[in-house]
Amino acid sequence: xxxxxxxxxxxxxxxxxxxxxxxxxxxxxxxxxxxxxxxxxxxxxxxxxxxxxxxxxxxxxxxxxxxxxxxxxxxxxxxxxxxxxxxxxxxxxxxxxxxxxxxxxxxxxxxxxxxxxxxxxxxxxxxxxxxxxxxxxxxxxxxxxxxxxxxxxxxxxxxxxxxxxxxxxxxxxxxxxxxxxxxxxxxxxxxxxxxxxxxxxxxxxxxxxxxxxxxxxxxxxxxxxxxxxxxxxxxxxxxxxxxxxxxxxxxxxxxxxxxxxxxxxxxxxxxxxxxxxxxxxxxxxxxxxxxxxxxxxxxxxxxxxxxxxxxxxxxxxxxxxxxxxxxxxxxxxxxxxxxxxxxxxxxxxxxxxxxxxxxxxxxxxxxxxxxxxxxxxxxxxxxxxxxxxxxxxxxxxxxxxxxxxxxxxxxxxx
Numbered sequence: 001x002x003x004x005x006x007x008x009x010x011x012x013x014x015x016x017x018x019x020x021x022x023x024x025x026x027x028x029x030x031x032x033x034x035x036x037x038x039x040x041x042x043x044x045x046x047x048x049x050x051x052x053x054x055x056x057x058x059x060x061x062x063x064x065x066x067x068x069x070x071x072x073x074x075x076x077x078x079x080x081x082x083x084x085x086x087x088x089x090x091x092x093x094x095x096x097x098x099x100x101x102x103x104x105x106x107x108x109x110x111x112x113x114x115x116x117x118x119x120x121x122x123x124x125x126x127x128x129x130x131x132x133x134x135x136x137x138x139x140x141x142x143x144x145x146x147x148x149x150x151x152x153x154x155x156x157x158x159x160x161x162x163x164x165x166x167x168x169x170x171x172x173x174x175x176x177x178x179x180x181x182x183x184x185x186x187x188x189x190x191x192x193x194x195x196x197x198x199x200x201x202x203x204x205x206x207x208x209x210x211x212x213x214x215x216x217x218x219x220x221x222x223x224x225x226x227x228x229x230x231x232x233x234x235x236x237x238x239x240x241x242x243x244x245x246x247x248x249x250x251x252x253x254x255x256x257x258x259x260x261x262x263x264x265x266x267x268x269x270x271x272x273x274x275x276x277x278x279x280x281x282x283x284x285x286x287x288x289x290x291x292x293x294x295x296x297x298x299x300x301x302x303x304x305x306x307x308x309x310x311x312x313x314x315x316x317x318x319x320x321x322x323x324x325x326x327x328x329x330x331x332x333x334x335x336x337x338x339x340x341x342x343x344x345x346x347x348x349x350x351x352x353x354x355x356x357x358x359x360x361x362x363x364x365x366x367x368x369x370x371x372x373x374x375x376x377x378x379x380x381x382x383x384x385x386x387x388x389x390x391x392x393x394x395x396x397x398x399x400x401x402x403x404x405x406x407x408x409x410x411x412x413x414x
Contacts (some may be wrong), residue, residue: 006394007406008044012405015293023048025091042067046075046286053289056089056284057081057255076258076342078314083262083281084122084155085253086113087322094301095142095327100332100346103191105222109144114151117242119250121152124241128215129178130182132256135264137181139172139199139206140310141190143313145219145238147319149185150263154281157256164311165190165197169205175266180212186235187219188227193334200231207233217241258282265313279316288320292342296354296381296408298324305329306356306383307343314385315357326353335361340368348374355379358386359393359409366396381406 020034021027028038038045047063060078067073090096090111097109109117111320130136135154140146140162141341153160161179163172165187176184184206200218207213215236220227224239265368266274292298304320305328316379321328329350335343362384382397382405389409397407 006398007404009297009406010404014297015299016295016297019048019052019294023052049286049290049294050076053286053293055081055228055286055289057258058085060068074259079258079282080255081258081285082155082253082255083285084118084151085255086285087151087320088118089323090325091115092363096322097147097328097330098303098350099330100333101191101222102193102331102335102337102342103222105224107144114148115250117148118155120242121149122155125152125156125158125183129182130156131157132160133261133364134183135181136160136178136183137176137179138162138310139167139203140185140187140219141165141221142185142308142310142315142330143219143221144330145187146310147151147328147330149217149219149255150319154262155253157254157260158297159261159264159278161266162310163266164309165199166192166292166309167311169202169209171269171274172202172206173209174269177210178274178276179264181210182212182214183217184210184213184215185217185219187221189221189227191221191333193337204232222311232298241327256281262314264317284316285320285323289323290318291317291410292324292326295410296383296406298326298354300325302326302353303329303350304350304354304356305331305343305347305350306354307331307358307361308336308356314384318356321354336364336368340365341370341372341374344370344372344374344376347379348376351378353378354381354383356383356385359384359389360386362389362393362397366392366400371400372402376402376405379405381408383408383410385410 026034026037029056043063050059058080063076065074065077093110093112095108096111099107136158138146138149150160163175184231186203188200189196216233217237259280259282262284263279265277298321302323304318306314308314308318318328339345379402383397394407
């Protein structure tokens with residue numbers, strides 16, 4: 001049986017075409033030949049990606065040191081950038097972040113407001129003497145404040161690490177005790193399948209076992225309601241950080257070495273204690289912009305919606321879409337609460353252009369025999385990861401969700 005073509009772009013003038021023709025000047029190469037060429041010319045390729053992706057920073061030679069030694073090679077050794085500066089490049093009232101809770105409420109954060117809040121939190125962190133290389137950890141749901149705190153941490157050169165609030169105390173301790181965070185950022189609760197889960201009590205055990213934590217920042221899941229907290233440890237509330245005193249030096253971005261650590265992710269812990277995996281600011285930025293723009297054709301004003309928690313690396317991947325001037329959508333909760341096709345409804349309503357999920361989610365839709373009642377006109381790409389997407393999964397999407405869509409089973413890992 002001949003291989004069946006699943007999809008090809010209608011518009012051949014896309015990001016990859018532009019990169020090939022105008023930055024590599026390789027106009028007549030086939031895709032396979034282009035792929036081979038890029039793999040054989042690392043220095044030229046990555047320098048060209050920097051230029052094509054319009055990375056803000058100081059690009060200096062050598063672009064790769066020890067190119068032929070995999071373990072000793074160093075990329076952009078003398079180059080500098082600020083990760084957050086590259087994500088906050090828009091400054092208008094359009095949506096940067098749209099948040100949906102399973103409980104039915106949503107919030108919109110404009111690019112202008114996002115920049116102000118990031119700068120306020122960054123100013124506070126500097127005020128309490130958090131500096132380059134310090135670790136800040138979050139036990140947080142997938143809410144806008146998680147992104148705001150991460151970008152504030154990255155702005156000042158500190159190192160971020162996060163996990164989902166559904167992790168038990170021991171799983172949190174196994175991860176964060178290794179990295180000795182000075183700041184712990186938590187939320188009071190989260191919801192899953194209409195169950196409200198209080199998270200503050202588990203923090204007591206975490207703090208007892210991680211002595212490096214000097215301060216706890218508490219973010220309310222739903223700031224529409226004022227809540228009094230009866231807990232034993234001291235904390236500072238989110239509203240006290242977002243005040244006028246912390247608005248200084250809004251657009252001053254100190255640039256750090258390309259390989260400055262950005263965040264720490266962890267292995268799953270299935271073969272012993274979770275192992276720390278450190279990702280550099282420059283490497284994460286240039287790799288994500290390459291994937292987003294060349295592989296997935298993300299463009300300015302696109303809407304990227306990846307269903308993820310803050311304990312999965314796809315959260316980090318999604319946040320970087322801001323660097324391509326795309327807005328991002330967050331969903332927190334059970335993806336089938338009250339409606340089996342709840343996420344598809346959001347994709348339709350918000351005119352999402354890239355929708356990302358796990359292969360398991362697609363398989364669950366298939367087993368529930370969900371047929372999309374939405375036209376999904378804006379949807380150009382569906383990404384699946386977490387595990388390889390099955391043949392049945394591919395066929396299900398094209399037969400029941402959308403016929404003309406770029407369905408990409410991408411590779412994800414910490």
